Amino acid sequence: MKLLILCEKPDVKRKFEKALGGTTGFFNGNYFQIVASHGHLLTLDEPANQVSASLKPKYADWSNINYLPWNLNDFSWKNVFKTDNDRATFNYIEQASFDKDAIVIATDNDPSGEGDVLGWEIVNALDWKGKVYRIRFADETPKGIIKSLNNWEDATEQFKQPIYLAGLARQRFDYASMQYSRMALYFARQAHHSPATLRLGRLKSVILNKIYLQTKAINEYVKKPFYEVRFKDSNGNIFKRSFDEATDMFRFNSRTGAEKDLINYVQNNVVIIDETKGKSKQPPALLDLGRLSVLLAKKGYTPKQILTTYQRMYEAGIVSYPRTADTKITQGNFDELLPLAPKIADVVGVSKSLLTHKLSRKKFIITKADHGANRPGLNVPNSLTEISAKYGALGQLIYETLAKSYLAMLCEDYEYDQIKAHLNLNPDFKSEINVPKKLGYKAIFDESSLNDDDDEEQNTLFSNSASPFIFEGANPKPKLPTHKFLINYLDKTGIGTAATRLSTISDISEGDRALIQLKKRVYCLTGLGKLQAILSLDCKIADEKTSKKLFDLMNLVKKNQANWKDIPNLINDMVLADKEIMQRNITKLKNVRINMKEVEYITGKFNGQDVAFKREWGGHKFTDTEVQALLAGQSIKIRVKSGEVSGRLARQQYNDTLFWGFKAEEKIYDEKTYITGKFNGQEVHFKREWGGHKFTDSEIQALLAGQVIKFSVKGGEVSGKLDQQQYKGKPFWGFKVEDKKYDEAVYATGMYDGEEVHFKRVWGNHIFTTNEIQTLLAGGSVSFDTAKGNVKGILAKQKYKGKSFWGFKPEIDIDPDNYVTGKFRGKIIKFKRVWGGHRFTDEEIAALLAGKVISFRNINDFQVEYTAHGKLAKQSFKNSEGKTINYYGFKFLTPEAAAEFKLKE
DNA sequence: GCAAGGTC
Numbered sequence: 001m002k003l004l005i006l007c008e009k010p011d012v013k014r015k016f017e018k019a020l021g022g023t024t025g026f027f028n029g030n031y032f033q034i035v036a037s038h039g040h041l042l043t044l045d046e047p048a049n050q051v052s053a054s055l056k057p058k059y060a061d062w063s064n065i066n067y068l069p070w071n072l073n074d075f076s077w078k079n080v081f082k083t084d085n086d087r088a089t090f091n092y093i094e095q096a097s098f099d100k101d102a103i104v105i106a107t108d109n110d111p112s113g114e115g116d117v118l119g120w121e122i123v124n125a126l127d128w129k130g131k132v133y134r135i136r137f138a139d140e141t142p143k144g145i146i147k148s149l150n151n152w153e154d155a156t157e158q159f160k161q162p163i164y165l166a167g168l169a170r171q172r173f174d175y176a177s178m179q180y181s182r183m184a185l186y187f188a189r190q191a192h193h194s195p196a197t198l199r200l201g202r203l204k205s206v207i208l209n210k211i212y213l214q215t216k217a218i219n220e221y222v223k224k225p226f227y228e229v230r231f232k233d234s235n236g237n238i239f240k241r242s243f244d245e246a247t248d249m250f251r252f253n254s255r256t257g258a259e260k261d262l263i264n265y266v267q268n269n270v271v272i273i274d275e276t277k278g279k280s281k282q283p284p285a286l287l288d289l290g291r292l293s294v295l296l297a298k299k300g301y302t303p304k305q306i307l308t309t310y311q312r313m314y315e316a317g318i319v320s321y322p323r324t325a326d327t328k329i330t331q332g333n334f335d336e337l338l339p340l341a342p343k344i345a346d347v348v349g350v351s352k353s354l355l356t357h358k359l360s361r362k363k364f365i366i367t368k369a370d371h372g373a374n375r376p377g378l379n380v381p382n383s384l385t386e387i388s389a390k391y392g393a394l395g396q397l398i399y400e401t402l403a404k405s406y407l408a409m410l411c412e413d414y415e416y417d418q419i420k421a422h423l424n425l426n427p428d429f430k431s432e433i434n435v436p437k438k439l440g441y442k443a444i445f446d447e448s449s450l451n452d453d454d455d456e457e458q459n460t461l462f463s464n465s466a467s468p469f470i471f472e473g474a475n476p477k478p479k480l481p482t483h484k485f486l487i488n489y490l491d492k493t494g495i496g497t498a499a500t501r502l503s504t505i506s507d508i509s510e511g512d513r514a515l516i517q518l519k520k521r522v523y524c525l526t527g528l529g530k531l532q533a534i535l536s537l538d539c540k541i542a543d544e545k546t547s548k549k550l551f552d553l554m555n556l557v558k559k560n561q562a563n564w565k566d567i568p569n570l571i572n573d574m575v576l577a578d579k580e581i582m583q584r585n586i587t588k589l590k591n592v593r594i595n596m597k598e599v600e601y602i603t604g605k606f607n608g609q610d611v612a613f614k615r616e617w618g619g620h621k622f623t624d625t626e627v628q629a630l631l632a633g634q635s636i637k638i639r640v641k642s643g644e645v646s647g648r649l650a651r652q653q654y655n656d657t658l659f660w661g662f663k664a665e666e667k668i669y670d671e672k673t674y675i676t677g678k679f680n681g682q683e684v685h686f687k688r689e690w691g692g693h694k695f696t697d698s699e700i701q702a703l704l705a706g707q708v709i710k711f712s713v714k715g716g717e718v719s720g721k722l723d724q725q726q727y728k729g730k731p732f733w734g735f736k737v738e739d740k741k742y743d744e745a746v747y748a749t750g751m752y753d754g755e756e757v758h759f760k761r762v763w764g765n766h767i768f769t770t771n772e773i774q775t776l777l778a779g780g781s782v783s784f785d786t787a788k789g790n791v792k793g794i795l796a797k798q799k800y801k802g803k804s805f806w807g808f809k810p811e812i813d814i815d816p817d818n819y820v821t822g823k824f825r826g827k828i829i830k831f832k833r834v835w836g837g838h839r840f841t842d843e844e845i846a847a848l849l850a851g852k853v854i855s856f857r858n859i860n861d862f863q864v865e866y867t868a869h870g871k872l873a874k875q876s877f878k879n880s881e882g883k884t885i886n887y888y889g890f891k892f893l894t895p896e897a898a899a900e901f902k903l904k905e
Numbered sequence: 906g907c908a909a910g911g912t913c
Contacts, residue, residue, distance in 0.1 A: 009912060039912025047907085062906075086912095107911095114910055167910090174909045181907035197906045204908080311913065323911080500910070 003032040003133075004100040006093065006119055008107040010036045011321070012140060016106065019142035027149060033100070035093045037107070041086040042079035042121045044175050050075040063612055065186045068179050068579060069572035077172065079121055094126055102131035104152060108370055109136040110325060112554070113167025120164055132156045138368040141332040166554040169567035173550060176571040177201050177541065183575065184535050187582050189603075189612070191589040198532050199515065202546050203495050203504050205532070208515060209542035210481070210489055211523050212533035217478040224475045226251045227258035229265055231429050231466035237459055239271075239422070239429035239466050258470045265468040270424040273462065278437070280413040282361055284447040285327050286373035287405045290487040290498035291450055295401050297483035298449075300818045301394050302518065303506035307499075309394045317379035318387070319402055321371035323499040329372040334360045336378065341410055343380045348403045350444050355410040364409055375406045404445040411441035421462050429466075433459035452479070452488050477859065481523045495547040520839045527595040534592060535585050539578040546574070604631045606649060606660070613649065613660040622662075635665065642685075643669040677704045679722060684733040686722060695735075708738065715760075716742040750777040752795060757806040759795060766791075768808070776808065822849045824872060824888065831872060835890040838868065848872040853893065853901045869898030 007013040013036035017023055024033045044050070048060040051074045058067050059074075081087040097103065103126075105119035116134070123132060134155035137148035155161055180200040188195055228251045231239035241250060252258045287295075293306050313319045338358065345352050381387050381399070388396040415438040423429045436442070479485050483505075490501045508515040508529075515529035525533055536542040550570070556562035603612045604627070611631075615622050618640035622630065629636050630649040637646040650663035669676055669685045676685050677700065686703075688694055691713040695703065702709050703722040710719040723736040742749055742758045748768065749758050759776075761768055764786050772782045776795040783792035796809035819830045822845065831848075833840055838858045840848065847854050848871065855869045873891040893901065 037912085040910070041912095043910090044908095082912095110910090112910080118911060171908095171910070175907095177909085178907040185906085199907065201908045315913075496909075504909085 001030045001102055002100045003027075003030050003102050003104050004093075004097050005032055005034045005104045005106050006122065007034060007036040008115060008118060009038060012036065012106070012108070015140040015142075016145055019145035032104075033096050035096050037093065037118065037122055038086065038089050040118050040121065041081060041090050042125060043082050044171070045078045045080040047075075047178065049080075050078055062182055062185065063610070065183050065579065068183055069575035070176065070179055072172070072176060072568050072572065079125065090122065090125060093122060097126055097128070100130070102133060103128060104133045104135055104149070105155065106135050106137070106148075109368070110167075110370060112170060112325075113163040113165075113558075115167075116161060116164035117167040117171055120158060120168075124158075132158070134161070136368070139330040139332045139372060141330075141336060144330070144332055162558045162560055165564035166557040169557060169564040170550065170554055172568035173571050174201070176568055179571070179575050180205075180541050180578070183579060183582060184532060187535055187586055188531055188589075191586045193531055193589070193594065195528055195531065197513065198528070198535075199508070199513070200532060200536060200541055202541060202550070203501070204508055204515070205536050205539070205542040206493060206495065206544050206547070207486065207490070207505065207508065208525065208529050208533040209536060210486070210544075211516060211525055212530070212537075214478060214481045214485070215524065218480065221477050223477070224253075226253065226473050226475075227255050228252065228471055228473070229258060229261050229468050230471040231265075231269060231423060231426075231468050233271060233463040233466040235460045235463050237431050237433055237462055237466070238471075239431045240471070241428045242430070255470060255472070262468055262470060266425060267467045268465040269426060269429075269467065270465050271421050271462045272424050274420045274422060275418075276420075277418045278415065279418050279434075280415045280440075282363060282413050283408040283411060283441040283445070284405075284450075286329070286364065286375055286409070287402060288324070288327055288374055288498035289322055289502050290491060292374060292398070292401060292405075293502055294450055294484045294487050296394070296397060297521070299397065300521075301397075302509070303483075303502050304510055305394055306398070307503055307506055309391055310398055313387075313391055313395060313398060314377070316390075317377045318381055318399065319377045320373075320375045322374065323497060324369075324371040324374060325497040326366070326369045326371060326373045328364055328366040328369065329375065330367065330369045331360060331365055333369060333372040333375075334365065337375065337406070338410075340376070340378065340380050341407060344376050344403050345407055347381060347383060348400050348407070349384075350404065350407050354412075354443060355407060357410050357412055361409070374402060376403050408441040408445035411444065412438070414438070414440040414442045419462065423466060431462070433462065435459055435461055450484070452485070482521055483518070483523070486523060493544040493547060494551065495544070521834075530592065531589065531594050534588050535582050536578075537581075537585055537588065539581050539585075540574040541578060602627055606631050607633070611649070611660040613662070617662040618645065630662065642674060643667055675700055679704050679706070679733070684722070686733040686735065690735040691718070703735065715746045716740055748773045748777075750774075752777055752779070752806070757795070759806040759808065763808040764791070781811070782808075820845050824849050825851065829888045831888040831890070835870075835892075836868065840890075848890065853898050855898065869893045871901065 005016060007016060013023075013034050016034045020027055020032065020034070024031070026032070047070070048056050051059050055074055059070070061067060081090065103123055105116070105123065107115035107119040109115055119134075132155045133152040135148040135152045138144045155164075158164065177200070181198050184198045184200050185195065188198060228240075233239075243251065250261065252261070289306075289310070292310075293301075293303055296306050297303075307322070310319060310322050314322050341355055342352050345355060376399070384396050384400065387399050391398070414436070417435045417437055418432065419435060420430065420432045422431075486505065487498075487501070490496075491498070495501065496504070505516075509517055509523075513528065514526050515532060516523050517526055518524075533542075540546050550567070553562055553567055553570075557564045557567070602615050602622070603610070605611070613630075615627075617638070620638045620640050622636075622638070626636050626638070633648065635646055635648045637644060639645075645664045645667045647662055647664040647666070649660060652659055652661055652663055673688055674685045675688050675695070676683065678684070684704075693711050693713050695709075695711075699709050699711070706721060708719055708721045710717060712718075718737050718740045720735055720737040720739070722733060724733050725736055746761060747758045748761050749756065750773070751757070757777075761773075766784050766786060768776070768782070772784075775782050779794065781792055781794045783790055785791075791810050793808050793810040795806065797806055798809055818833055820833050820840070821828065821830050823829075833845075836858055838856060844854050844856065851871065853869060853871045855867055858868045870890050870892045872888060875887055875889055875891060
């Protein structure tokens with residue numbers, strides 16, 4: 001038999017080749033050829049293309065919600081290729097399939113059935129009539145792959161594959177959830193908001209809902225301070241009574257109440273130890289992409305930066321596969337990486353003597369992993385510098401963090417004593433502390449900062465006695481929706497994989513249509529996001545339980561206990577119920593200020609029909625008179641940037657979407673800026689000027705005749721001809737450069753990495769010397785003095801207004817987001833922008849640099865608000881090697897000290 | 906224009 005082995009991606013194909021000894025060969029007497037897809041090659045076509053011709057207008061309509069919910073029986077569930085590249089990949093798979101007898105679906109074994117859906121999509125597009133086998137490898141080691149091939153299942157009967165059906169149902173459910181975006185847009189317009197589009201779904205909407213409600217809870221938080229007597233020993237250990245709302249007699253609303261109580265307690269109350277228990281803790285689970293991002297977000301990196309850098313490192317084999325659902329690894333994965341541990345430890349500066357636990361602990365191991373948890377890859381770099389050179393500071397941080405989380409697995413347990421004590425004269429006052437005995441894995445990786453509650457305090461032993469003091473507390477303030485907060489929350493909902501969640505957060509926090517944005521390390525909603533969140537309040541689509549229900553049903557399908565066909569229709573029940581709720585939510589929008597870049601739509605009657613169209617066209621905003629004329633079916637003339645356009649309102653089509661809008665019928669270009677002429681018999685318009693050069697009459701003749709012309713511009717000489725080009729997807733005619741000769745006096749020319757580059761000889765006021773030019777071309781850095789101070793930089797390809805050019809690039813301050821650079825006492829210095837969770841405002845920074853004392857309200861780790869005073873000062877600390885490190889930073893002052901400084905000011 | 910799931 002001849003087999004076609006279909007992998008999900010090229011990376012896995014390579015693992016198969018390694019296991020089977022080549023792309024083609026024989027296995028168990030069968031000839032095989034391995035091919036790889038590239039994720040999903042196909043996707044469900046647009047709604048309007050899924051239905052019969054008579055239903056098309058209904059499914060293409062965005063202005064009407066009478067059609068919702070959709071009838072999913074109308075759908076043909078037709079797949080289309082996502083891109084031309086995907087079609088090409090398919091063609092290569094198809095070619096390979098022609099002489100084969102059976103296909104082996106060797107796509108990933110996701111518990112969601114996604115790999116099965118992906119595989120069958122391709123098999124179905126091949127119109128395959130032969131045998132189909134499914135293999136599910138435990139890991140991507142040769143052993144795992146070969147074992148899976150020896151245990152293949154006959155899967156020829158596609159609709160008897162429960163896991164596939166579960167995946168297929170999920171896909172249709174989510175696809176049908178598109179209705180929500182149309183519905184919400186309709187209601188937004190009812191509330192007189194006109195966003196270009198909204199994006200609702202069971203993941204996106206849950207994120208928005210959580211941020212909305214959390215922000216609301218914070219805004220509505222009312223601090224209720226309380227005061228009570230507690231004891232503290234000389235090591236800072238606190239003794240307190242257990243608090244019970246019903247029987248409480250010791251908590252006061254005012255300080256004076258507690259002050260009166262304080263008299264009842266004596267100083268130096270003797271500490272009695274009740275119990276000392278030896279305890280231990282195993283290293284934490286390996287990091288997933290979400291938890292990794294939490295650690296990196298603290299340093300100011302965005303999900304997008306983390307995802308792209310991790311991906312690049314994965315492609316180089318330095319880190320493991322990013323988009324895994326696994327939090328554990330197989331014994332095979334473990335054995336594979338273990339021999340590399342000493343080298344990894346060297347790279348990240350971890351002492352090898354700590355790596356004594358060479359047997360895998362049960363908690364890390366599973367029998368079957370999709371790719372295994374995120375961990376260092378099999379390509380171990382030689383040094384951190386090597387990583388940072390290629391992947392920047394973030395790359396280095398990713399590797400260090402991931403490596404330490406992995407190496408922690410090979411360390412011994414963390415051991416500590418849990419000690420309980422009470423006070424002799426006041427036995428109600430108790431304390432429980434954890435005192436470290438042996439750090440074990442915690443010496444290299446401390447997971448406590450990943451937890452929502454950083455309650456893993458490590459204490460020092462009790463001292464002999466404790467004295468009373470007045471403790472000021474408050475009802476806890478709801479947590480800020482930071483990245484950590486959001487990731488930990490989504491973890492609990494279980495929607496998607498950690499990587500999917502991260503990429504969705506990235507997706508909705510970037511670009512013009514962003515729904516959320518990070519401000520001072522806290523997520524908040526954009527105008528668009530707020531609009532969506534309010535419209536979806538109390539709706540099922542924004543309910544975290546919706547995904548849970550979906551997954552529960554999918555699990556039943558997997559066990560043959562439910563019919564997969566019932567799942568997609570559930571979204572329709574939701575749409576029906578949420579339609580009413582959303583309609584009611586419109587009123588909630590009325591009292592909310594929403595800042596949004598709005599696309600204004602005009603609504604009115606055209607030939608007796610309700611229409612909505614954009615008020616702007618080509619930068620021109622229709623006046624009310626023009627709107628009346630358009631609705632009356634008249635032709636109007638408007639001015640746009642490049643000339644005068646006449647046209648009228650018309651039903652038009654863009655891709656598969658019908659819409660109403662102004663349709664240009666005739667355009668007269670401004671003669672001053674445009675030339676109108678005939679090119680190959682076609683009327684063309686192009687700009688009279690290019691790069692500051694105004695074309696002469698003879699040049700215009702030559703251009704229209706298709707000839708190459710040559711003229712001088714600033715910095716050199718260009719040659720080129722007239723050609724049709726594209727700008728932002730729209731075609732235009734204009735001069736197109738074919739060759740540029742650079743003026744040697746202005747530009748330096750040379751080779752950089754095998755590419756000819758030209759760059760300006762001058763940067764600021766500095767003229768590069770011949771030596772400096774050579775250094776720059778060799779990739780070296782050059783530094784020189786300017787009026788603003790010393791500048792150091794390298795040669796780099798840069799972008800300006802969308803055009804790329806080569807030039808000197810000054811070294812940007814490391815992490816400008818986290819550090820402030822400024823002049824302090826006549827010197828350029830850097831200092832941290834955040835102190836104790838507080839991010840200094842621009843005004844505060846200016847005051848600090850001016851040497852002034854500033855004060856601000858802040859919240860401490862116990863969620864208690866207090867006023868912090870301080871100023872900028874040169875400070876120092878001793879690092880682990882005992883070396884004194886000097887630095888500038890905010891120096892906290894007591895209120896008394898601050899007042900004294902302020903007096904001097 | 907709209908999802909969530911893959912891929913790089």
